[in-house]
Amino acid sequence: MQFPLVECVPNFSEGRDQQKIRTIADAVRSAEGVSLLDVDPGPDTNRTVMTFAGPPEAVLEAAFRAAAKAAEVIDMSVHRGKHPRIGAIDVCPFVPLAGSSLEECAELARRLGKRLGEDLGIPVYLYEAAASTPQRKNLADIRQGEYEGLPEKIGRPEWRPDFGPAAFNAKTGAAVVGARTFLIAYNVNLNTRSVSIAREIAFTIRESGRVRRDSRGNNIRGRDGEPVMIPGKFKSVKAVGWYMESYGRTQVSINLTDHKKAPLHLVFQECCRLADELGARVTGSELVGLIPLDAVLAAGRFFLNRQGRTAGVPESELVHTAVLSFGLSDLCPFDHNKKIIEYRMKEKDRFTEMPLQAFMDVLSSDAPAPGGGSASALCGALGSALVSMVGALTHGKKGYEAVFAEMETAGIQAQEYKDAFLKDVSRDSEAFERVMEARRLPKKTDAENPERDAALDRAQKEAALVPLEVMRRAKQASALAQQVAEKGNRNSLSDAAVAARAIYAAAEGAYFNVRINLPAINDRDFKQSVSAESETILKEVRSVTEKTLASVADAIDQMERNKGGKK
Secondary structure: OOOOOEEEOOEEOOOOOHHHHHHHHHHHHOOOOOEEEEEEEEOOOOEEEEEEEEOHHHHHHHHHHHHHHHHHHOOHHHOOOOOOOOEOEEEEEEEEOOOOOHHHHHHHHHHHHHHHHHHHOOOEEEEEOOOOOHHHOOHHHHHOOHHHHHHHHOOOHHHOOOEOOOOOOOOOEOEEEEEOOOOEEEEEEEOOOOHHHHHHHHHHHOOOOEEOEOOOOOEOEOOOOOEOEEOOOOOOEEEEEEEEOOOOEEEEEEEEOOOOOOOHHHHHHHHHHHHHHOOOOEEEEEEEOOEOHHHHHHHHHHHHHHOOOOOOOOHHHHHHHHHHHHOOOOOOOOOHHHHEHHHHHOOOOOOOOOOHHHHHHHHOOOOOOOOHHHHHHHHHHHHHHHHHHHHHHHOOOOOOHHHHHHHHHHHHHHHHHHHHHHHHHHHHHHHHHHHHHHHOOOOOOOOHHHHHHHHHHHHHHHHHHHHHHHHHHHHHHHHHHHHHHHHOOHHHHHHHHHHHHHHHHHHHHHHHHHHHHOOOOOOHHHHHHHHHHHHHHHHHHHHHHHHHHHHHHHHHHHHHHHHHHOO
């Protein structure tokens, strides 16, 4: 994965002509270094949402090429669709991902807006984090009046474009470009054709709410002449209700501008509750574009807890639970590997995604990697998996009610350690390979020798730090093993003991991998610090492990005595 990364999610006013959609998508693909992650056309809205990501400059170039192609093939004068729109390149937000910031994305938006205005003659408005004035921060305000109202609107001084001509472009309309945090575009499906029911739900959940009315049904206005609003339930939620003719049903179309403030699962549950009150039913939901993994995992934990089950389960189970609970395959099959952004950007792990037999074959061969460091990390993953297993077998078990919450927390933490240890399996091998690459650098001249020595020293330090991180994680995991051994399901005592022993094996194996890399490092302070920390951690993990195994042995002895006394 390259860093930094930026996502771009342009919405084009064409959702029916597949040839035009492919042409715009091909323009995105033509930009080197960019990954086109999703193309989501909507025939009823007559709108396509594209999602692509990559290094900032590459994403900026892809956005311009796509916009230029859209301006060429889309004619707004004949466009009709359910979704509000103002132009062919209706809205184009940049979103910070790994290693990038909202401020940097706002600068990308300004640069794209300038190019669209100068090179393509498109009026451009900046919004959200790139907005030039507070009045233009909200996309809905800019888009008010839509394309049809643009000829009059663009002539008003307060709506002069930020870039491009202050004149109506009938073919392209205007473009809205900006920077924002990750937005989840999400639709809730109803078992009704009634748009009024969908709108009633939308008014109730969205932040802006609804207009307050008097006893006669007239809008109530404030002293400023503006309608008085009754706020909705969720902050950072925008919603409308509409009818989808192609599916013969209505939807509540939702934009979550901050899923931390308005978790997707809570919004969905409220839609279900409101639909029930109104005599309708939610049949499922639809994700437009991509979704961040943390929103899906939070939903998985929420739905498992509602079922009285522990959330201390593998990531794959959390995702599966969320997908089922949201009914994301209601309208069409849902592929989480294509719709979760981290999964789309994920690089294949050459070791941990191998079949077990294949990994063992490589480990047992004369290949220098994977080696003992990777095997140590794998031991940590195995031990952590067993810790989570004991927690899961305790949660919900009669007689252990007092420790349900504690065991669930232990299980969740153990799953996190398991996943981190698995990443260390490859990280250790990669660190070793960088040492070998540094050793192969040329050393024939006086200029080459210092460069080689410096590169080798950096690589050796990294090769020592990776197993040191394994040791640090093993220290935390060993404490969890002790916890589940002492408080977990008595029928799983042997599993807790194996967990403790496997985690200790991870710590001790990593310790020797730290030590073997230190002699080649020239930085004396670094060597002393790392050596001292590794010695301390190993002693602590050994002590905890011995206590855990002793407590397990005592508990099993007690179980045998109790059984003998009952005969």
